[in-house]
Amino acid sequence: MSKKKTIGTIRFELRKGVRGENGKLPVSLIYSIKGNRKRFSLDQTILSEYWDAKEQRAFYIPQREAKRKLNHLPVNQLLTEIEINEINDILDSVEIDIKAIEDKFLALSIPFSSQTVIDALISKKPDAFKVEEKTDLVFDYIDRYIVEHEASREAGSLSVYKSIKNHLKAYQDATNHKVTFEGIDYSFFNKFQNFLIKRTKTDKAGNINPMLNNTTIAKALSTLKTFLTYAKKEGVKVNDSFRDFTIKREKLEVIALEQNELQNLIDFDLSNNKRLDKVRDIFVFACATGLRFSDVQQLKAEHLDNESINIVVKKTKTALTVPLNIFSAGILEKYSELNKPLPTISNQKLNEYIKELCELAGIAKQIEIVRFFGKKRIVTTYPKFELISFHTARKTFVTLSLERGMSAEEVMTISGHEDYKSFKRYVNITEKRKKVVMLKAWGAPKERKLKVV
Template identity: 25%
Template sequence: MEKKYKIHFYLKSGDGEQIIYIMFSVLGKRFKFSTGYKSKKEQWDNERERMINSSQFKQAENRQANKVNRFLDYLKDKTEEHINSVVWYKASDIDTVLLKRVLLGYINSYNKKEEEIEAKAKVTPITYFQNYISNMDKVIIKRTGTFASKGTITNHKIVLSRFSDFIKDRGYQDSFSIFNKYFEDNLAHYLLTVKEYTMNTVCATNSIMKVWLNKALQEGLITDTTFKSWKTKGNDVEHIYLNDNELQLIYSIDFTDELKTQYKIDLKSNIEQTRDLFIVACRLGLRLGDWGRLSSSEWNFEENTVIINTSKTQERVIIPLSKEVKAIYKKYAGKFPRPVYKSHLNKQLQKCGEIAHIDSDVYLIRRKGGVAKQKSYKKYQLISSHTARRSFATNLYLKCKNAKLVMTFTGHKTEENFFKYICIDKKETADIAQQYFE
């Protein structure tokens, strides 16, 4: 169909900023509407009917000119689209009121989208990540049907602190535009060389940041998706476990005032309670998050079991009771003490190992600052809350040689991951295999 109209934009006469109008004639009628946008006379090109972007104007003025020109292009296209449809179906007349209403709808729709874009542009990663973390205890995780645990929220806060340090130290803008194909390498280099973290810490950082960025992608805050390929699995880390004899040495410690004084332990210290919780965890295979659930668990001494609802997976696990666990239960009449903060707890456990003379030399390969080095430790220096669960799994496996059985307690889904988890050295592996060589 032959086009019988032409759309013009012109600036209202006068000094200072003036309204930009759209004007056109169609089917013998002349139409003129305000676009709602303004321009200065000196920045308006009458021939092009657009605002001027030039070095003679400030950057902010040029950005505004680009914004207005994009809008005028949009409005022209939408106006032509509407006129063509009207002329096609009703060539004899055009409804002025309806046309004005339609154009106003286009203008409002465009402005709303622009406001949304500008609002998103004002959202910074740090603010967005902070808001995400603050709402974690209010949003149910689909995979587990539960809210995020305090430990998970703490891990997110730690990663946010690392990210904040990174952009501050590197002088990066707090903007989603920094998440490009170079970001992963830049962050890893900073964490490895400046902070001297291990590669596993880098991968753990990436894993949490990917959660945030996936959410940001869904909300249209970023378009670059290279973060989806970030490395989130680190190297297998060597850990220790405590055998039954070593656990018995720790369990047998008598925390007298004399002993506390000898090892420079505060006389009011709750190290004995921490030791007791650790022994229970070693015999039940508990994660640290479940230590505080002991008092509310289902203890059945007739069947010699306890049922624990695990905090991480929300699974009900039935575990047989050892004599040490039953003795400690009786000691506290079923009202177990609450565990202390993790860093303090680990120091107390290492002190227990030192008192029990669990001081054999352990040589481990540690990757730090991007460099792998062998380092020597006394075994007690490596004891932590997680040693309990690894000790449970390793000791039980060495007794029964049945991975499937142990996995029913640890929750591992594959034997591959299970065998990465337990701590069996080469000599113990040889001892297990000895029966096949006789």
């Protein structure tokens, strides 16, 4: 993380003329403005062997090397990497506090000197900077992860990291258990999972309900694992035992249109409703191509030729070619006079109108949704149109393509699915697929007469 520059000059150094216990030297802050220097002694001492004068920070010496270099010291007095990090965290916090003090003086238009800044610092830190683990380190790294990936990731995909940060802060507040990289181990994951299961919210009627279902909790835990792996690659020391924690995932329903429902939608008379007619065309186009909303939205004339759509997928940043078919080509032809290949509607409005459209078209089959909140099983029944969103089109493309006899590999190359693990839940979605692929591979049986007993 880049440090914000202060107005004054900050230096940390060891006071070599003053030796304490076991030859340790006190760490001093030297702060100056326009040549006016003030020295402030921090409540930190360290052996000179652990100090990098150029970097003005402590550095870790592996235990084996430290035993050789500092053989006059008992092993229990050698500094661990955690202790080194704690000292450096204190020095970092001093710099941050000085910057905040300077900013406050500037905001209030109050002149300040090196002495007034040091006085404010002493007032802010009456305990003279006793070693205390920096509790917001994990949260800072989550913020850093979000900032560093804003340019390369969709906002929606980063929102899960903001969510996990909020859950971790809630856990820390509720349990008074500091959330640190070293502390996030196998045991932590068990406790954190139980905490998420027990979280509740109060509805408008005053009823207390579980806040998160098991599916959402599994996603949060998976996100935390991904983040810890990222932090480790960045050089942060994490507790590897978190990898042993197994996340239990429940099988989710795949909401997709059946062939007759899609055909009813295509045939539905919307001659008197231009708004829903456009919505239908965009939705059916996605059903026939498997494109996500972000890719339909970015579609331009240069992405099209007579046979296919050629784009770089926004989510994965990979090149994708989608062959045109009778449905997708027909819709593009309908809007050929527009500046863009398709009409433009916001995602929020599109999802709202799709539900309205599907209700009008009679797509109202009752769908049972099962969710678990801890051990509690909750079953809710919805008319199908309430569960349909734009993303349903992508699921429809996959399921109907499979039912029509396309192989999983063929569908994946068109839809852009790179991970079979996330794709395979579609493969056995309907019994119709079994019949289609059997007849394609082995031929249709002759009609046979059943013997009546």
